[in-house]
Amino acid sequence: MSKPEPWKGSAEVDAIIERMAGELATLLEHRGIANPLMIGIHTGGVWIAERLHTLLALDEELGHLDISFYRDDFTRIGLHPQVRPSHLPVLVDDRHLILVDDVLQTGRTIRAALNVLFDYGRPASVLLATLVERDGRELPIEPNLVGLHARLQSGEQIKLTGPQPLELVVGQLPERRTKTPSN
16 A cells, blocks of 8 residues: 555544444444344454444454454465454354444455355354445445445455554555566
8 A cells, every 4th residue: 555644643543533433332232132142253343343342342252353264365365364263152053143344345345255254153143343434345245234345446355453543544655567478
């Protein structure tokens, strides 16, 4: 990413997360979900989930998920991903889950996260909460709760920085060089 430019400061991000917590509480009440298990996707999703978990005063310990081995973009990121352990404090079978991520763009991270979760068991339901939903969807993944929607220029990327403070930055991705076959 080129030199990132500030997009949303910590006060704005905190206000968005507080609004999301209120909307999530309403959604859980509407669906009759009393004791959900919240799971953040490393890394930014965990930061958002920690704040939402505290604001909602959920009883169950927060879970976190690493999707490194479930990604489909090793050709882009290389074969040596930064792997963190996943932690699910309870079984997911027949549980209502809240999956949290920072930025939803293509849908591929969420697809990978769902694959990981289903390797652990069969949840009763999965709600998806994202801080930012931006254009560029490649898979039919739709969040249940969105903090804000972003339309960016071609080649721009949005990133959550943190964990203290949480801020959103925008930057230009470097142009990808394509290999040409040698004759």
